[in-house]
Amino acid sequence: MAAFLSNLRNTMIVSFIIALVIIAGYRMHYGSFDAIFWQAVFRWLHVIAGIMWIGLLWYFNFVQTRKMPEIPAELKPAVSKYIAPEALFWFRWSAAFTVLMGLILAWDRGYIVQALTLGATEGFSAPGHSFIGLGMWLGLIMAFNVWFIIWPAQKISLGLVDSDADAKAAAGVRGMVASRINTFLSIPMLVCMTMNQTIFG
Structure with missing residues (x-):
């Protein structure tokens, strides 16, 4: 874990991947790529x-x-x-x-x-x-x-x-x-x- 966290680039890549998974979850439950969804993004x-x-x-x-x-x-x-x-x-x-x-x-x-x-x-x-x-x-x-x-x-x-x-x-x-x-x-x-x-x- 310390090796992973010592590399800022890798830390941020994984953080953004998790964020994108959460965004996909919002999209799945919201059900649309409409203007409201993009406003949230x-x-x-x-x-x-x-x-x-x-x-x-x-x-x-x-x-x-x-x-x-x-x-x-x-x-x-x-x-x-x-x-x-x-x-x-x-x-x-x-x-x-x-x-x-x-x-x-x-x-x-x-x-x-x-x-x-x-x-x-x-x-x-x-x-x-x-x-x-x-x-x-x-x-x-x-x-x-x-x-x-x-x-x-x-x-x-x-x-x-x-x-x-x-x-x-x-x-x-x-x-x-x-x-x-x-x-x-x-x-x-x-x-x-x-x-x-x-x-x-």
């Missing part, structure tokens, strides 16, 4: 990617950024050269996949236009569309920050692209501010995403 993919995205966002803000000043200078390259680039890979792609699955889910449920307009297209008569739309826009802003502010800044500050010390310092601040904005936005975004399904269905 897209919601699962949206949530699983979102957990990785927000988990890494909170790791960066609650752990790495806070503790880096306390790490001795000779040990910092271990984080900046090995841990941070790997974490940023999963961070940015989980953000993209979360947004993609969320948009597919909204389209499949038939409210993507209503949500993206915050309910304006229906005279704000469906508050569920306004609330989920608010959550979607917060998520879109956060994903924009990931790809167009945080990741370019981190490439500079981590030395993944050539730059001088001043540029690295400025990029580090720029990336930290955008990441902190995302942490700030993540709590209200999650309120919209979690409460909407329960309150409005």
